[in-house]
Amino acid sequence: MKAIFFFFDDFGSSIIFLKDILKTMIFRPCSRRLVFEQIWQVTIQSLPTTAMAGFFVGAIMTVQFAMQVSEFGALPYLGGLATSGTIREIGPLLIAFMLSGKVGAYTSAELGTMRVTEQIDAIRCLGADPIQEIILPRFIGIIISSFFLLTIGLIMSVVGGVILGYFFSGINPEEYVRHIPTILAWPSLLSGLIKCLTFAVVLATICTYKGYFTTGGAKGVGRSVVSTAVTTMMSIVVADWGTSFVGEIIINMCKDYFL
Amino acid sequence: MLEYRNLVKKFGERTILKGINLKINQGEIVFILGTSGTGKSVLLKNTVGLLKPDAGEIWIDGEEVAGFSEFEFLKIRKKCGMVFQHPALFDSLTIYENIAFGLRKHFSLSESEISSRVNRALKLVNIHDINDKRPAEISYGMQKRVSLARTVALEPKVLLFDEPTTGLDPVTTNAINELIKDLSRTLKTTSLVVSHDMPCALSIADRIVVFDQGQIVDQGTPQELLNSKVKLVQEFLAEAKEMLDHDSNVIRGTTS
Amino acid sequence: MTTIYRDVYSFLELVKKTVMSLFLKPLRVKETFQQLYFVANGSLWIIVFCVCFAAVVTILESSFHMKLVIQNDSMVPGFASLLILRELGAVVTALLLTSRVGAGIAAEVGSMKVTEQIDALRMLGIDPIQFLLIPRLIATTLGCMILCVVANLICIFAAMIISDQVLGYTPSMFLTAMNRFVQFRDLIFSVVKAMFFGMTIPMISCFFGFRCKSGADGVGSATTQSVVFASISIIFLDFILSYTFSYFY
Numbered sequence: 196m197k198a199i200f201f202f203f204d205d206f207g208s209s210i211i212f213l214k215d216i217l218k219t220m221i222f223r224p225c226s227r228r229l230v231f232e233q234i235w236q237v238t239i240q241s242l243p244t245t246a247m248a249g250f251f252v253g254a255i256m257t258v259q260f261a262m263q264v265s266e267f268g269a270l271p272y273l274g275g276l277a278t279s280g281t282i283r284e285i286g287p288l289l290i291a292f293m294l295s296g297k298v299g300a301y302t303s304a305e306l307g308t309m310r311v312t313e314q315i316d317a318i319r320c321l322g323a324d325p326i327q328e329i330i331l332p333r334f335i336g337i338i339i340s341s342f343f344l345l346t347i348g349l350i351m352s353v354v355g356g357v358i359l360g361y362f363f364s365g366i367n368p369e370e371y372v373r374h375i376p377t378i379l380a381w382p383s384l385l386s387g388l389i390k391c392l393t394f395a396v397v398l399a400t401i402c403t404y405k406g407y408f409t410t411g412g413a414k415g416v417g418r419s420v421v422s423t424a425v426t427t428m429m430s431i432v433v434a435d436w437g438t439s440f441v442g443e444i445i446i447n448m449c450k451d452y453f454l
Numbered sequence: 455m456l457e458y459r460n461l462v463k464k465f466g467e468r469t470i471l472k473g474i475n476l477k478i479n480q481g482e483i484v485f486i487l488g489t490s491g492t493g494k495s496v497l498l499k500n501t502v503g504l505l506k507p508d509a510g511e512i513w514i515d516g517e518e519v520a521g522f523s524e525f526e527f528l529k530i531r532k533k534c535g536m537v538f539q540h541p542a543l544f545d546s547l548t549i550y551e552n553i554a555f556g557l558r559k560h561f562s563l564s565e566s567e568i569s570s571r572v573n574r575a576l577k578l579v580n581i582h583d584i585n586d587k588r589p590a591e592i593s594y595g596m597q598k599r600v601s602l603a604r605t606v607a608l609e610p611k612v613l614l615f616d617e618p619t620t621g622l623d624p625v626t627t628n629a630i631n632e633l634i635k636d637l638s639r640t641l642k643t644t645s646l647v648v649s650h651d652m653p654c655a656l657s658i659a660d661r662i663v664v665f666d667q668g669q670i671v672d673q674g675t676p677q678e679l680l681n682s683k684v685k686l687v688q689e690f691l692a693e694a695k696e697m698l699d700h701d702s703n704v705i706r707g708t709t710s
Numbered sequence: 711m712t713t714i715y716r717d718v719y720s721f722l723e724l725v726k727k728t729v730m731s732l733f734l735k736p737l738r739v740k741e742t743f744q745q746l747y748f749v750a751n752g753s754l755w756i757i758v759f760c761v762c763f764a765a766v767v768t769i770l771e772s773s774f775h776m777k778l779v780i781q782n783d784s785m786v787p788g789f790a791s792l793l794i795l796r797e798l799g800a801v802v803t804a805l806l807l808t809s810r811v812g813a814g815i816a817a818e819v820g821s822m823k824v825t826e827q828i829d830a831l832r833m834l835g836i837d838p839i840q841f842l843l844i845p846r847l848i849a850t851t852l853g854c855m856i857l858c859v860v861a862n863l864i865c866i867f868a869a870m871i872i873s874d875q876v877l878g879y880t881p882s883m884f885l886t887a888m889n890r891f892v893q894f895r896d897l898i899f900s901v902v903k904a905m906f907f908g909m910t911i912p913m914i915s916c917f918f919g920f921r922c923k924s925g926a927d928g929v930g931s932a933t934t935q936s937v938v939f940a941s942i943s944i945i946f947l948d949f950i951l952s953y954t955f956s957y958f959y
Contacts, residue, residue: 244942251949258952259797262959263789263891276775284771285797288764289945292805296937300813304930311926316504317542320531321556321604324524363953378778413824413926417817420933424809429760436763439770 205426209404215326216334216403223324225331233336238343241297245344246351248293249286253352256281257359265364273360274371275378281352282379282387288435290348291394294341295427299402302333303423306406307416315407330403337399338392345391382449386442393434401427455480455644456501456612461510461520463496470496472668473510478661483638483645485655487690488665494648495539498614501646502534503527515611532560535610539617541597543589543604550585553604560608575607576600579633595626602630606637613637615647619654627651631658652694656680664690724839724917728847731840738845745849749811750856757806761861764802765868768793773877787873787884788891791866795896796955799862801948804907807854808940812911815846816936819919820929828920838920846912854908855901862900899955906951907944914940 219225260277264270309315309329318325353375360366405423409415456478463471470493478484486494499505501512503522512520519530543552553572557563563571576582579599589597598618605613615634619627631651635658638645649655655662656676663673664687672684679687772790819842822828828838866888873879879887915936922932 244938248942248945251945255797255945255949255952258949258956259793262956263792267785279775279778280771283774284767288767289801289805293938293941293945296809296934296941300934300937301931304927304934308925308927308930312540313538313542314540314544316499316536317538317544317601317604319504319524320502320536321608322528322531322559323555363956378775413929414817414821416926417821417929417933420930420937421810421813421817424813424937425756425806428806428809429756432760432763436767439767443770 208408209400212404212407213400216330216400219324219326219331220335223327225327229328229332230335230339233332234340237298237336237340240301241294241340241344242347244297245290245293245348248290249348249351250355252286252289252348253277253281253355254359256285256352257356258363261360261364270364270366271370272374272378273364273366274356274374275376277356277360278353278375279379279383281356282349283383283390284435284439286349286352287345287387287390287394288431290345290352291341291391291398291431292428293348294344294394295398295402295431296424298337298341298344299398299423299427300420302337302402303406303409304416304420306330306333306403307409307419310407310409311412311415325407330407334399334403337402338395341395341398342391345394346388349387349391382446386438386446389442390435390438393438394431397430397434398427401430455482455515456646457511457513458497459511459513461497461500461512462508463493463500463505464508470668471500471507474668474670476663476670476673478644478646480644481638481642482660483635483647483658485659485662486646486648486665487650487652487655487662489686490650492665493668494665495616498536498616498646498648501614502531502536504536528560532608533610534612534614535605535608536614537602537605537616537618539620541589541594541601543597543601545589548586548588549592549600552589552600553607556604556608571607571609575603578606578637579603580629595622595629598622598626598630599633602633606641609641610643612644612646615645615649617648617650619649619651627654634658652690656694720921721913721917724920725913727839728843728913731837732844732847735837735840735844737848738841742845742848745845746853749807749849749853753807753810753853753857754860756810757803757857757861758864760806761799761802761865762868764798765790765794765865766872768798768865769869769872769876785887786877787869787879787887790869790873791888792891792896794865794869795862795892795900796952797948799865800858800900800903800907801944803858803861803904804854804911804944805941807850807857807908808911808937808944811850811853812915812940813933813937815850815912815915816919816922816933817929819916820922820932823920823922824924824928839916843912843916846916847909850912851905851908854904854911858901858904859897862897895958899951899958903948903951906947910943910947911940914943 257273257277260280261270261273264273264276306329315325315329318328357368357371360371361368402423405419405426409419411418458474458476461471461474462469474497486497488494496505500507501514503519503524507520510520511518514530515533519527522530544555547555550572553575554568557568557571579602581596581599581603584592584596589600592600602618618634619630622630631654634645634647637643659676661673661675662679664671664684666686672679672682672687680691682688768790769786772786772793776786776789831838831841870881870884873884874881918932918936918939922928
């Protein structure tokens with residue numbers, strides 16, 4: 196019972212926090228330089244990890260799909276199927292899991308450290324708004340660069356797929372790539388990108404919220420990093436379901452409208 | 455200058471401050487002593503609006519501030535500088551930028567004015583030639599002094615110190631205490647110092663307030679406190695006397 | 711380059727010491743069971759929750775692709791349950807355990823290191839590897855294997871419900887289709903994967919916990935690094951294992 200109360204309490208205050216951030220973004224925007232600094236930092240830190248994760252996710256999916264698709268005798272379609280499956284679903288999910296560790300945990304550790312060493316109080320005392328000065332650049336920076344990173348990850352997953360397609364089931368790269376457009380239509384691509392964007396917003400909100408409200412010294416920082424990682428992953432799974440579901444409805448509506 | 459009337463602060467079920475009444479006059483150095491976790495830091499954080507009291511009034515310079523919004527507190531924070539327990543310097547900025555940060559936010563000054571005020575503040579705390587270093591590159595004692603300079607650069611009327619000497623070696627401790635004294639005398643600021651350090655309280659305070667369990671149990675000038683009947687004060691004094699026996703310089707400081 | 715070499719070397723050193731004390735020194739049975747309770751029971755609901763959502767998405771997506779390629783989605787149950795058993799169940803379980811258990815271990819060991827508790831253990835003649843790492847290693851390995859089985863079952867169960875509700879395949883049709891594709895060894899391979907993941911998580915977490923630097927940012931970065939490296943290693947290991955197992959089907 197207590198856990199349920201705790202959940203709603205947490206959920207509610209993170210929404211209020213998000214409201215504060217958005218209000219600050221509209222009425223008192225932070226300097227653009229800070230945002231670009233954040234984007235650069237986050238991207239440069241996480242690019243190799245994300246690219247690697249994307250590559251292996253694509254590779255795994257190709258191996259799995261190859262085994263099953265060959266049972267149906269549809270091996271030529273492997274390129275399209277594996278790419279589409281990765282981009283629509285597994286790719287964004289696993290890469291976002293990866294980022295929740297890399298970007299989310301890192302940011303909440305950084306903000307938590309600032310909180311427990313009283314840097315955030317010091318900012319308030321020196322007449323600046325910590326949300327405007329610290330949280331907002333990170334929030335915007337994380338959204339933009341995670342979206343970018345997730346996209347890079349997805350592109351790398353195609354590369355991984357091509358390479359494994361060649362080595363594992365002997366499909367030459369040209370044929371693999373040629374079959375991608377036959378299955379991967381623009382709604383799928385759009386759905387993948389919308390997923391990436393949703394995950395980026397979820398990630399940015401949770402890690403700034405958890406980091407900003409850290410209490411209790413070095414142990415507290417550890418605790419908030421753990422809870423950031425767990426909460427982000429769970430929220431990403433839920434958001435994944437949400438976007439698939441909503442995406443389905445929208446696509447159906449579009450079909451009715453256009454056809 | 456600074457007055458608390460019946461201030462109450464609760465964290466959940468626990469009441470940290472149980473009705474504090476305290477008045478501090480202009481130019482005074484007041485030490486707040488007490489064991490850990492009795493709400494001394496909480497009192498300071500309430501003063502500058504980092505925490506909001508549950509009941510009671512805080513008067514600063516003739517204004518009741520307890521009900522102020524975050525925006526209204528900005529002008530209070532210009533008047534009341536706070537030095538934190540941790541140095542709380544911003545890791546990503548250089549020492550110069552750390553000190554200039556508050557000046558840029560609170561005042562609209564030209565770059566040359568900022569530079570002269572930063573250098574003046576650094577001179578006050580006896581630090582030279584580290585303008586371009588980062589906080590991680592200087593020692594902990596230096597960081598504490600820079601943190602002090604950052605607050606002093608704003609030229610506040612009231613200075614709040616949260617355990618300025620905790621975790622420092624005796625030499626730096628003495629230096630910082632001397633600094634607090636000098637600053638108060640030269641800049642005519644009112645100082646409120648939270649500390650565990652009885653000997654230095656005896657040496658530089660105009661008045662000492664003793665906290666226990668979120669209440670004021672005793673207060674008075676150092677001379678008055680020496681004859682206190684309160685048990686906690688006596689324990690603090692006993693420890694202080696032990697140290698005083700070893701260090702006659704500090705005794706000379708108390709009597710002068 | 712030399713730092714990477716040195717890091718890898720000290721990690722292998724830790725692995726060597728762990729293996730040695732695993733076989734040479736007595737096991738702290740009670741602590742191990744407490745850890746097992748924390749790992750398995752504590753993470754059960756989170757994993758069940760996430761896996762259910764993952765199952766829904768898998769079914770919907772598989773159906774989408776099947777309709778594209780072979781115009782009907784009668785193969786979906788078999789296809790989806792294969793995907794769940796071979797890939798999703800083990801990987802999602804392991805990644806969730808990384809964030810909950812792995813980060814937890816790194817934070818715990820890291821703050822013990824920062825507060826000098828680990829040095830205190832050494833002073834008392836207790837080997838921190840035997841005292842801290844071994845119980846967590848055994849507990850996480852066992853816990854991950856158990857949770858993997860549970861996650862697979864729940865995931866397939868959720869997939870069954872969804873295909874009944876959304877695609878209109880009754881459970882009996884689902885099971886028949888599943889029976890055509892899935893073999894018992896798929897579950898065994900999944901558990902083997904989970905075993906490897908379960909060993910990786912505490913090793914990496916303790917490695918970063920033991921070399922945590924002092925201060926609040928030390929614990930934070932140790933925790934972050936352990937999550938990142940553990941997730942990367944899991945995805946990498948998964949690739950190798952999937953590739954290896956593909957020769958046994």
